[in-house]
Amino acid sequence: MKYLPQLLLILLSGCFLFLGCGSESNSSNDSNSKQEVVLGKIALDNGWARPGSQQAKSAAYLRISNGTASPDTVLSFSSDIAESVELHESIENNDGTTSMRPAGQQVIKDGDKLLLEPGGLHLMLINLTQDLAVGDSLQLSIDFARVGTKNITVPIQIQN
Structure with missing residues (x-):
């Protein structure tokens, strides 16, 4: 006791x-x-863009891989060679023609990939500020909700 x-x-x-x-x-x-800790990283690769003329449009493509432990949302895209950069998707109409429409924000689940490729989701570079010729390159900035801004430099080339 x-x-x-x-x-x-x-x-x-x-x-x-x-x-x-x-x-x-x-x-x-x-x-x-x-400000949660994000394990892993977002990877940007396989990027390229089509040639284009000043004040016209072009398209860019790449693969975004979410190697983090949680989903992330792609908020916006930008480039210093275009007045605006928009995420679009190609769609097939009932009459067999194809067209495009804005695709909006995309959520990439942890461990998943977002493919931006011809005939699917892609970036429209609108009102180019300079000509884009094969052999040139351009920088794209991608804003994510969780990991912030990521950049990639992509070559200008003709589709293989």
């Missing part, structure tokens, strides 16, 4: 320590949810 007050003191101290750590951890997660 003479050790009972000391044992109670140790148990109460442990409980307060445990509760204090738990509440600090929760408030930290609530206020910094955008």
Whole structure:
């Protein structure tokens, strides 16, 4: 019995320590949810763009691989050689013709890939600020909700 007050003191101290750590951890997660650690990386590769003339349009293609532990959303695209860059998708109409329409933001699940390729999703480079000739290259910037901005330099080439 003479050790009972000391044992109670140790148990109460442990409980307060445990509760204090738990509440600090929760408030930290609530206020910094955008700054979570992202394991892995977003990879951009296999990029290329079509030739084009100043003040006209061109198209760019690439593969975006989400090697992180969580989904990420592609928010926007930009390039210093185009007034705007939009994600479009090619669609086949009922009469057999094809057309394009804006595709909107895309969510890439963890471990998944987003393919931008001819005949599917692709980037439209609108109102080029310079001519794009085979052998040139251009830089694309891609803004993601979780990992921020990623850049890729792609060559100008004719489709293989």
